[in-house]
Amino acid sequence: MRKNTLRALLKAEKPTLCTRLYTISPSMVEAAGHTGMFDYIEFAAEYVPWDLEGLDNFCRALELHNMGGMIKVDNEFEKMLPQRAFGAGFQSILFANVGNPEEAKECIAAIRPTTPQHGGKYGVINRRNTWMTYGTGLETVEALEDMVAAFMIEKDTAVDTLEGILEAGAEFIQWGGADYSWSVGKPGEHMSPEVKAVEKRVIETCLKAGVPPRAEIRSVDQAKYYLDMGVRHLSLGTDLVILYEFWKKGGEALRKELGG
Numbered sequence: 001m002r003k004n005t006l007r008a009l010l011k012a013e014k015p016t017l018c019t020r021l022y023t024i025s026p027s028m029v030e031a032a033g034h035t036g037m038f039d040y041i042e043f044a045a046e047y048v049p050w051d052l053e054g055l056d057n058f059c060r061a062l063e064l065h066n067m068g069g070m071i072k073v074d075n076e077f078e079k080m081l082p083q084r085a086f087g088a089g090f091q092s093i094l095f096a097n098v099g100n101p102e103e104a105k106e107c108i109a110a111i112r113p114t115t116p117q118h119g120g121k122y123g124v125i126n127r128r129n130t131w132m133t134y135g136t137g138l139e140t141v142e143a144l145e146d147m148v149a150a151f152m153i154e155k156d157t158a159v160d161t162l163e164g165i166l167e168a169g170a171e172f173i174q175w176g177g178a179d180y181s182w183s184v185g186k187p188g189e190h191m192s193p194e195v196k197a198v199e200k201r202v203i204e205t206c207l208k209a210g211v212p213p214r215a216e217i218r219s220v221d222q223a224k225y226y227l228d229m230g231v232r233h234l235s236l237g238t239d240l241v242i243l244y245e246f247w248k249k250g251g252e253a254l255r256k257e258l259g260g
Contacts, residue, residue, distance in 0.1 A: 001129065001139045004091040004146040005068030006040050010172070010212060015232040018070065020044050020216070022240045024054040026061035033065025040068030042235060045081070046096050047072075052084060056128050059089030070094055070150065079110040079121060086111060087127025092148035094174060099157040101164035108169045111147045113140070120144070148172055150214075153202050154179035162202060166209045172233070173206045173213045175199045203229055 009016050020042045021028050032038055043050075043058055055071075062069045070092040073081040082093045095107045112120025122144055124136050129143070149169060153162060154176025166173075177190030177199055189195055206213040207230050214233040215226040218241065223234060 001143045002063065002089070002091075004143070004148070005066070006070065006092050006148050006172075007146045009039060010148065016040065016214075016234075018042055018235045020235055020238040022048045022238060024048070024050045024058055026057045028239055029058055029061035029067075030064065033061065033067055036065075038067060040070055040092070042070040042072060042094065043090075044072050044238065045085075046074050052088075055085060055088035055090070059128070063089065068092065070148070072096055072152075082107070082110045083122055083125075084127070086122070086144065086147060087125070087129055089129050091146070092150055092172070094150040094152065094172075096152045096176070097155065097179070098151050098165070099155045100161050101168040104151060104165045104168040104170055107151075108149045111144060111149060113144045115141060118145070150174065152176045152179070154183070156180065156183040159198060159202060162205050163209070166206065166211050170211060173202070173211055174216065174235075175202055175213065200229065203231060207231075 006016065016039045018038055018040045019032055021032070022044050024043065029041055032041055041062060059069055069090040071081075071085045071090045072094040073085070074096050076097070082095075085093060093107075093111055095104075098104050098107060109119065109121045111122060112118040114120055114123045118141075124140075130140055133140070148171050150172035151165060151170045152174050153159060153165070158165060159180065177195050180198065181187055181190040181192075181195050186192070186195070203213045203226075212233055213231055214235060215223075215231050216235045217223055217226070218237060220236070226234065
């Protein structure tokens with residue numbers, strides 16, 4: 001079994017840097033890997049079409065560059081998708097749309113082994129990361145123990161029960177302002193002072209509880225705001241946004257030069 005990159009960095013209390021991909025292409029994973037800048041890559045599976053074979057190839061590309069992998073899934077599929085992701089080689093699950101501690105516990109159980117000590121829902125099964133062993137050994141149990149259970153805090157109910165979600169076993173937290181603004185009846189106002197104040201409160205609560213929060217940023221200059229609050233885990237950009245902004249800016253400049 002591979003060493004869990006994110007888990008090792010969290011245990012050592014070291015900062016982490018990742019980027020997010022909407023594209024399941026292993027070539028995109030390799031392009032990011034060639035930079036040598038990222039500890040892990042998050043595949044935003046909640047938003048895009050993909051297949052199970054693609055998950056395996058995504059993880060093979062991660063392994064070529066010794067990077068960890070996180071996959072973002074909706075909690076409505078809290079058992080099947082996280083378990084297939086573990087089998088493919090992902091080392092962390094980011095559960096979206098969780099609203100309370102009970103839902104958080106169900107999500108965590110999906111990626112913990114079905115042993116008396118753990119009481120999880122992941123049983124012996126032969127997938128890519130356990131081929132030729134049928135996943136029966138202690139190394140599989142230890143790998144499941146090391147799976148990082150990360151959660152989006154993006155619902156008003158999740159904010160209201162945040163301490164309970166942390167106590168339930170959440171190990172890594174990402175704020176989701178867009179969804180939160182919807183849940184309080186203010187769509188599109190995720191950058192408003194009111195919503196930003198809630199984000200700050202969430203981050204402070206996580207830091208106080210010793211659960212590391214992560215911040216998603218679109219540019220380097222946005223990092224200082226979070227670093228000053230004590231955040232040491234950052235996710236820089238997404239492939240689709242990076243490409244869109246490059247094409248838009250470059251296209252407008254060239255259209256101007258062409259007189260169009």
